[in-house]
Amino acid sequence: MTTFVVRRFVDRGLLVDLSANPDGTLHHPDQVAEVCRREDLADLVAADGALGPEQAAARLRVRRADFDHRPHGPARLGSLPAVDRGPIQHQPGRSVDVALYTTASVDAVIPGHPEVDWEQLRMVEKGRRSPLASLRPEPAPVPA
Structure with a gap:
């Protein structure tokens, strides 16, 4: 998954960015694990490419x-x-x-x-x- 897709996930409200660094993102591992368990993850990644x-x-x-x-x-x-x-x-x-x-x-x-x-x-x-x-x-x- 690219940084671009992760930023789209933040925009969608699927992840919360915990970082104050504009050049990177930081996410809680439990939240990432929850997103990774989604059945529609492949479709979300493809749509946000x-x-x-x-x-x-x-x-x-x-x-x-x-x-x-x-x-x-x-x-x-x-x-x-x-x-x-x-x-x-x-x-x-x-x-x-x-x-x-x-x-x-x-x-x-x-x-x-x-x-x-x-x-x-x-x-x-x-x-x-x-x-x-x-x-x-x-x-x-x-x-x-």
Whole structure:
């Protein structure tokens, strides 16, 4: 289990972080044992896995350029919130921080957007404009 997943478990309220260290976590062993006994642990870990933009695009089977047309760019497909940031190797000896998404949030993109012809999108050749570019951005939510 990765640190990313453990942090998601803290966010879900499955674990309590007892550490004051922002770079690490500390959990009571009995609480960890309780979580480890859950029958749905494998599903929880799978849902809370970390995906960078390249991995998310690959999981959706679309080009990275198409993935970039979804939220936080022009927001044409609604919000896909980044839950963290993490380093990736950009060049040998050099890393950059990228947005990280949960596997579950990426998996929810396709069912959440039946208006998109995903098979057609997947057939667009490199260098061609994304069909998502013609979608109008969703309006920003109005604060209550």
